[in-house]
Amino acid sequence: MYESLEEIIKQENVKGIAFWRLIQLDDCKERGVTEEQSFENMKSMYLAMKDSVRDYDPDIRSHSGLIGGEAAKLRKYINEKKLLSGDFIGEVMEKALMVAESNACMKRIVASPTAGSCGVVPAVLLTVQDRFRLSDEKMTEALYVVAGVGGVIAIRASLSGAEGGCQAEIGSASAMAAAGMCYLLGGSGEEIANAAALGLKNFLGLACDPVAGLVEIPCVKRNVCSAVNAVTCAEMTMAGIKSRIPADEVFDAMRSISRNMSDSIKETATGGLAVTPTGRKLTEKLKLSH
Amino acid sequence: MNIFDIVGPIMVGPSSSHTAGAVKIGNACHKLIGERIVKAAIMLHGSFLQTGEGHGTDKALVAGLMGFDVDDMRVPESFSIAKDSGLDFYFGSTDLGDVHPNSVKLQIEGESGRKLEIIASSIGAGRIRICEIDGITVNFSGEHPTLIVHNIDQPGHVAEVTSMLAHKSVNIATMQLYRKSRGGEAVMVLECDQEVPMESIKWLENLEGIIKVTYMSQE
Secondary structure, three states, X not given: OOOOHHHHHHHHHHHOOOHHHHHHHHHHHHXXXXXXXXXXXXXXXXXXXXXXXXXXXXXXXXXXXXOOOHHHHHHHHHHOOOOOOXXXXXXXXXXXXXXXXXXXXXXXXXXXOOOOOOOHHHHHHHHHHHHHOOOHHHHHHHHHHHHHHHHXXXXXXXXXXXXXXXXXXXXXXXXXXXXXXXXHOOOOHHHHHHHHHHHHHOOOOOOEOOHHHOOOOOHHHHHHHHHHHHHHHHHHHHOOOOOOOOHHHHHHHHHHHXXXXXXXXXXXXXXXXXXXXXXXXXXXXXXXXX | OOHHHHOOOEEEOOOHHHHHHHHHHHHHHHHHHOOOEEEEEEEEEHHHHHHOHHHOHHHHHHHHHOOOOOOOOOHHHHHHHHHHOOOEEEEEEOOOOOOOOEEEEEEEEEOOOOEEEEEEEEXXXXXXXXXXXXXXXXXXXXXXXXXXXXXXXXOOHHHHHHHHHHHOOOOEXXXXXXXXXXXXXXXXXXXXXXXXXXXXXXXXXXXXXEEEEEEEOOO
16 A cells, blocks of 8 residues: 555656556555456445445434434434535535444444444545436545545554544544545545645544443544535635645644544543543443443 | 555444454454354453443354354344354453453354364454464464464474475465474464465374464455
8 A cells, every 4th residue: 555645646647547546556466356356346335335325224223322313303404494504515414424323323334444434435425426426436436545545544644543533533534535525526636635634634633532432422423524524625625725734744743643642532431522421421321221 | 454444344333443343353263263163252351341232342243253244234133143053152351461452352162172262352443463372372364364383393394384385376475483482382373365275284284293273264
């Protein structure tokens, strides 16, 4: 896998091979598969993301009983024409909730990059696909871009909440989704990297502080926020707004912030929201019910 | 790590480390013992013990022991499926000391009576590490075809194994050697790029000085 977005952009400019193709060719080399096999594998990830939205069930609840039905509430609000932020953002929010809720309820999702942040990439990509009526093949290309950006973050920093806090999951997911959307809007390699830089910058330092250690509170709603952030970062990029700090340096900044973060806000449920009076009360209640 | 660790896996939620990783650990045990598991003592450590139930870690481990994959929709119902299919399991708690917080010790028994004791950790993003087999420290991911040879610590066994692999055109990705004491029991762990033929494993098992051969196929 590539160690920097700079390297991918350089290869794109020198060899004239598209960003997504470079990631695909690297995968063929890494796993010893043909281009067709690699593409089919990636396409199956995209189709599984679509399934995870299609299979949403508003009536199921998570293990704790605290998660479920939120996407349906939002849908009702959208249908009442109350949403100020518009249909596009409304659909992004709705899908992010659908997938993140399904995850909390032990349904099938695609970890991208993690299960806790699984709603972000599908929410953004599926909504863009609907809007422009893009083919699943085009979406598969975007998913290579998403994976390529995530791969660089994994190498330079981390994608795990236990290691890097929530910035590593929700922040990385937002950077990846912003990059994927930017590609679909016709963005170049530089623009893809710019969208990723903007996407992650807004989440640097975010604590992983889940109540009772479960992938429920605040994880599900953070998926919505991360997906909407990705849209704004892709749009800012296409408007010509530049991140003054290059993407690779933003990833490095996340790594150094991770090192400075206390263990209490790295998925241990011993800090932040998890130890608020209400967080503690919910945790106690869950323990008693088992 | 490859790009399908970044986008993927397709899995049953809610947690890549506590659910998908747990299925993979169970599945690794299933592959390592190479037969249907009839008994399993599952001792949870650290975060697996503290928050495992809310993440379905217990159901995920049992699903994996039956050979289910991380995207199998039957994962949430694994307990009742295990009861129907004759897998007798129980859960306990343990303190494994200075290991990854998401760790578990499993004592399993296959239908032929073969036994195996494994300590494994879920190290994040659905990836796992096998840390101990039958009391001896090891370190492998379970992502490759893996050959584990317990032998007496004496000259020549590494050469026997590696020449056999060369002869069968199997490339070694990583290789580790461990021993309990000089001249005592030793273990070599070889992660390979290709599958090792069954007849070669049988051949190894019959060599003098080889105590036990365990093979984890990816097929």
